[in-house]
Amino acid sequence: MSRFNLALRLLWRDSRTGELTILILALVIAVTSSTAIALFSDRMKRTMTNQTAEFLAADLVIESPAPVPAEWLAKAMKLDLAQARTADFSSVLIEHDELLLAGIKAVSAAYPLRGFLKTTTGDYLTETITRNGPEKGTAWVEKRILPALKLNLGDPLTVGEKQLTISNIISYEPDKKGDFYSFSPRVMINDADLQATGIVQPGSHVHYFFQFTGEPKALAEFKRWLKPQLNPSQRILDINEDRPELGSALERAERYLGLSSIAVILISGVAIAMATRRYTERHFNATALLRCLGCKQNEILWLYSSQFVVLGLVASAVGCLLGWFAQEALFHLLRGLLPQQIASPGLLAVFFGFIIGMAVLLGFALPPLLRLKQVSPLRVLRRELEPLPSSAWLIYGLSLGIIGILIWKYTGDLKMTASILGTGLMTLLALGLLIYGLLNLTRKLLPSMSLTWRFGLQGLFRNSRASVSQILAFSLTLVAMVLSFTVRTDLIDNWQNQLPNNAPNHFALNIFPAQRAAFQQELQLQHITGSQFFPVVRGRLVEINHTPVQQIVSKDTQGENATHRELSLTWTKELPEENKIVAGSWWNNQQAGLVSVEQKLAESLKIKLGDLLKFTVGSQQINATVTSIRKLRWDTMKPNFYMIFSPGTLDAYPSTFITSFYLPEPQKNMLNTLVKKYPGTTILEVDFILQQFKTILAQLTQAINYLLYFALMAGFAVLFAAVYATLDNRIYEGALMRTLGANRSLLRKTHIIEFSMLGLISGLLAVVISEAIIYALYTQVMDMEYRPSLYLWAVIPCTGALFVGMAGCWGVRHVLNKSSLRILREQY
Amino acid sequence: MQTQVNQTSNNIIVTENLGKSVVTSEGTLHILSSIDLIIKSGESIAIVGESGSGKSTLISLLAGLDTPSTGSISINGKQLTSMNEDGRAALRNELIGFVFQSFQLLHSLTALENVMLPLELSGDKHAKAAATALLHRVGLSHRLTHTPKQLSGGEQQRVALARAFVTKPAILFADEPTGNLDSKTGATIVDLLFELNLENHTTLILVTHDHTLAARCQRTIQLDSGCMV
Incomplete structure (x- = not known):
């Protein structure tokens, strides 16, 4: 001392x-x-x-086509996780002789667990932030719905068999996704009214999102416990998996x-x-x-x-x-x-x-x-x-x-x-x-x-x-x-x-070949900048060098996700922008039967140059040889593809077109025109996502x-x-x-x-x-x-x-x- | 702190065939050769010689600051040459005090703290009182809180003397203690050194060029080219 x-x-x-x-x-x-x-x-x-969890309105979400087993929710409760639930589905609304396909979202009382909703009763300048969804008996609707169905705030709106009152215009929801259900204008209702609508029946096409928040440790444990129990139609979303760009x-x-x-x-x-x-x-x-x-x-x-x-x-x-x-x-x-x-x-x-x-x-x-x-x-x-x-x-x-x-x-x-x-x-x-x-x-x-x-x-x-x-x-x-x-x-x-100011904020899918030229012209007339139009054929990858893909993929990989669902297949003569060949070469001649594969998917599925891939399109089968591997950026807000074929390979199959375009806020009304003029075309709005990002x-x-x-x-x-x-x-x-x-x-x-x-x-x-x-x-x-x-x-x-x-x-x-x-x- | 000196023999330092050599690019250089020396307890010895004659090397060997190439040294009956550096450090702490030509005071410490230091190193609880008393004895009671930079050369050497004597060492090595001082101040310091030496019955071994100073010692050892003459 x-x-x-x-x-x-x-x-x-x-x-x-x-x-x-x-x-x-x-x-x-x-x-x-x-x-x-x-x-x-x-x-x-x-x-x-x-904040990024706001994109999911939670820290962790289980997406499922049916309600999940009660024991899962009990386990979450045991781990002190807060819970909420949303059910997304499409329904046609009919008011004043007008028809509109709407994306209905029924939300439980605790929704959103992360982030907030914004509503307005008039213009967008007086938005109110709220941390709960609509009350029982009321509906919040996206602004586009009102003129389309000739409705006003306070009017009744019938969803399925249930009549609700329109109390607010919804201007922001944290977990709005760029998928099919959010292309159509939103109607948000309370989960308690869901049963009464009569829309959700066994076999109905509904997407349930079970949302959870809590301590990171408890979430990790829950995720570990849950993963092995998921069936192929269920999936866990968290910020890293669901929003790779973020x-x-x-x-x-x-x-x-x-x-x-x-x-x-x-x-x-x-x-x-x-x-x-x-x-x-x-x-x-x-x-x-x-x-x-x-x-x-x-x-x-x-x-x-x-x-x-x-x-x-x-x-x-x-x-x-x-x-x-x-x-x-x-x-x-x-x-x-x-x-x-x-x-x-x-x-x-x-x-x-x-x-x-x-x-x-x-x-x-x-x-x-x-x-x-x-x-x-x-x-x-x-x-x-x-x-x-x-x-x-x-x-x-x-x-x-x-x-x-x-x-x-x-x-x-x-x-x-x-x-x-x-x-x-x-x-x-x-x-x-x-x-x-x-x-x-x-x-x-x-x-x-x-x-x-x-x-x-x-x-x-x-x-x-x-x-x-x-x-x-x-x-x-x-x-x-x-x-x-x-x-x-x-x-x-x-x-x-990565995101320039005029990055595309809308996607247009399912443009029929016959309407393609007119659609393109419509955009040009309105001075709207659009990206390339790509033809899309829906198909599934089934074999790699005569071996079924299921035997090749490992669990929880990008490859597994890609082989579980249909892929959007396209063809093009020129290599699309933002794509870079990392192996092999792009086709210069018009030879059919060649395919270019996205790099990460190729790695996940162990696809190499020269491999023979077999796809099914409807009931038919196509073979294509891999001639190049491409690197691309998924976050460009432009159509991107895992598989691009050489011209001539997919010509025989029915296809639609996809594109993306930038529509400034003042021109938003044009969406209604487009939707009316091309009822079969799906338009996805991704402004919110872009803005948040x-x-x-x-x-x-x-x-x-x-x-x-x-x-x-x-x-x-x-x-x-x-x-x-x-x-x-x-x-x-x-x-x-x-x-x-x-x-x-x-x-x-x-x-x-x-x-x-x-x-x-x-x-x-x-x-x-x-x-x-x-x-x-x-x-x-x-x-x-x-x-x-x-x-x-x-x-x-x-x-x-x-x-x-x-x-x-x-x-x-x-x-x-x-x-x-x-x-x-x-x-x- | 009174040092225990071996009572069985009156010889406090004994060297036999002591030598120091270094290997240079031009061959082996013999700095000291065949030094046989017996120094009795309480004796005062002056080591004199020209520059380069080996005086400083001899004092550094005797004080255990350096190790010889040949021969042996015994201090107070203990073989210095068989000890490692830590053993020699312990012996220095127990028996030896130093006064240097360049005073070697620590600039960050006050006069009092400089004198207290050796006592503090040996865990003495009364370091402050003892150091204050000794500074009083050397006439610096009014300079206790001054740092070396604020003291004159003579005052600094007096602090160094106080520091050397505060542990009451059995042997005091002084290396040209007046080398950096004018003759008048030097004389005062020498007087003080001998007074303190007498009071503490210390064995004094000093290296000097100054023959007057050497003459005040009981014995003189003359070195020439590393040999005693």
């Missing part, structure tokens, strides 16, 4: 003199940012998950948040390592004296490490507190963009910040600290005796280990971890050697340079090893900043491209922007701190040069040259490393297109030169303003 007290006393005495300032600052920055980001991303993630946006955003955390921690880690190194070097003499006074090696280690543990605890506590405030401030800034209900901060995330603080301290500070154990007591007599540096394996191994664990923890993705670590490390190693070589090479040019340049550059060459490690440290900091910036910019661009992306974008600012701020702060940590020797040498007659101007120029070169080289190195990591990240992990960014090559080295130059010159300004003698004395 007395040793610990002594450690505390020494720590306190050290802190009075400002020895620990940089170290504490670096640690506080690391913990503040990791806590803030952990808290922020945790809350954001939960908020987003809650799931992937969220996943990428989460990965970005994780990446930012790692970037900030890496930046702080570098600062901690540099600050500890400075601390260690400044404590060689004190340690030698302690050794001389009888301290054993282990006691030295214990003395310093217990000081660092205390330091870590205090700085982590402060960092956690600041991190808490920082994320609160972040949410405050974002309040206009975020949903009303924000998930509460998780204490676990705070604890995580604390752990991060200690882990980063251990990983980055321990190796330099261990050097103190090696200080020889003889140093009291011979100052030049320096302890051996800690083993490189220990230094890099420990920090890499910590970084590796962090990346893995944040991403939960070993592939990403290995990708970042592997590429980064290899590049670092190769470039470290390259810089070392270049420095030594440039040294040879020194004699031909002017005095100022010679002195400036000599600062770098004097200790090549130290310079290389400083350059690598600055580079790492810059890399972290570049990564945060570039990935964020590309991610946002990618999202914006865009809102979420906007929120994520904003959140990510703030995170970036945070990372950049931390980066610049740490860059300054890190430059400071390397100044001791330079200040001493500068003072010495002044005593030998160097004037201020020479010294100033020398410093500018030295630090700017340091920054410039670090910047160049940072660009190379960043490009390598970004390439690996995009191609291996984030599934984004890699494009080298030329502007980085100009901006980053200049930024490096400017900031390291400024920080360095600011740090050594004492040499110019203070008495040299005083500096020299203080150094001793």
Whole structure:
């Protein structure tokens, strides 16, 4: 205990003199940012998950053509899951001699479990948010219904055999789906009236959605328990399975948040390592004296490490507190963009910040600290005796280990971890050697340079090893900043491209071939931009190379889903936009009997080029040979197909056409015209989905922007701190040069040259490393297109030169303003 | 803290055939050779010689700060050469005090804290009282809370003397204690050193260039090119 007290006393005495300032600052920055980001991303993630759950109006949904067994609901109740139910079906409404096929949705009292409904009694400007569906005896209808059936609010509406009163116009429902049931205008009724309508009879075509919310653990358990009991006509929906396009946006955003955390921690880690190194070097003499006074090696280690543990605890506590405030401030800034209900901060995330603080301290500070154990007591007599540096394996191994664990923890993705670590490390190693070589090479040019340049550059060459490690440290900091910036910019661009403002918001299906030209003309007349018209033949994949598909697919895969239902088969001469051939080639001639398969389905069904696929269309069979595999984006809101055939293959079969188009809000009335003119055509409205999707992306974008600012701020702060940590020797040498007659101007120029070169080289190195990591990240992990960014090559080295130059010159300004003698004395 | 000195023998330091050599690119360099030395308890010894004669190496070997290449050293009956670094550290803590030419005070500590440090390291509960008393004894009771930067060279060396004597070591090694001081201040420090030495019955081994200072010691060991002459 007395040793610990002594450690505390020494720590306190050290802190009075400002020895620990940089170290504490670096640690506080690391913990503040990791806590803030952990808290922020945790809350954001939960908020987003809650919000995306609104798409389902629940966290988990069972879709079933019939009511599910009572024991399932009992199990859900046992797990404390909240429950609601909706039943969707089509029914023809007849009022005032007008007929309209409507999508009826009967909702239970608890619906919606997530999200809200919006209704209005007049125009769309006075929408009311409500968390419950219509009351018994009333019906909410979509606006289009009223003119179509010549009805007004308050009028009676007969659904099946039940007469209901129209009480509201429904303008938004969270779980509106782009499927058949939502093409027709919505009528929402209370579940209690369902029986009385008499529409739902055994054998009726009804889609039941049993919705559940609750604790993630309970939901996971429920899902596990449920899965084996589902029959082929039932399916579980959750956000990842039902909305892959949203799931992937969220996943990428989460990965970005994780990446930012790692970037900030890496930046702080570098600062901690540099600050500890400075601390260690400044404590060689004190340690030698302690050794001389009888301290054993282990006691030295214990003395310093217990000081660092205390330091870590205090700085982590402060960092956690600041991190808490920082994320609160972040949410405050974002309040206009975020949903009303924000998930509460998780204490676990705070604890995580604390752990991060200690882990980063251990990983980055321990190796330099261990050097103190090696200080020889003889140093009291011979100052030049320096302890051996800690083993490189220990230094890099420990920090890499910590970084590796962090990346893995944040991403939960070993592939990403290995990708970042592997590429980064290899590049670092190769470039470290390259810089070392270049420095030594440039040294040879020194004699031909002017005095100022010679002195400036000599600062770098004097200790090549130290310079290389400083350059690598600055580079790492810059890399972290570049990564945060570039990935964020590309991610946002990618999202914006994904959903341009005029992304199609309507699908038209079942356009008969005879009506196709007229339909197309109608759209053109109204100046509506539409996508290509694709012919569609409904068919089922039955065999692959004469083996039934059921024997090939594994459970719960995309392949299984695709083989359980009829697929939309199409043919086209040209490769559709947004499709990319990844294997084989597109047909150039008009040969029939060829098929191009979507990449993920091909992987799931193990389909290869040259395989023979057999399809059934109605009672007939078609064979086609696979000549290409396509990659496509499902989130373009344009018709996409698993199977595209060569022209001539499907000609003999009855087909309809599908297209998508963008219809601006003011032109919405045109839908009624279209529906009336082409009664057989199904029109799906996907505005709501698009709007929700865009809102979420906007929120994520904003959140990510703030995170970036945070990372950049931390980066610049740490860059300054890190430059400071390397100044001791330079200040001493500068003072010495002044005593030998160097004037201020020479010294100033020398410093500018030295630090700017340091920054410039670090910047160049940072660009190379960043490009390598970004390439690996995009191609291996984030599934984004890699494009080298030329502007980085100009901006980053200049930024490096400017900031390291400024920080360095600011740090050594004492040499110019203070008495040299005083500096020299203080150094001793 | 009164150090227990081996009463069975009056010899506190005994060396036999002590030598130190280092291997350089130009062959083996012998810094010290065949040093046979017996130092009695309470004796004061001056080690003199020119720069590079091996004085500092000898003192570092005797204090257990470095290990010899040949021969043996026994301190207070214990074989120093058979101990590892931690064993030597324990022995230093128990028996030895130091005064250095460059004072070697810790800049982050006050005068009082510097003097308290060795006592704190050995877990002494009364470190503060003892350190205060000794600083009073060396005439620095008004400088207790000053850091080394706020003290003159002479004052710093007085703090160093107080720190050396505060553990009442059996042996005190002084490496050019006046080397960084002007002659007047140096003389004051030397007076103080001998006074304290007398009061504490310490064995004093000092390295010096200064023959006047050497003359105040009971015995002088002259080194030349690593050998006793």
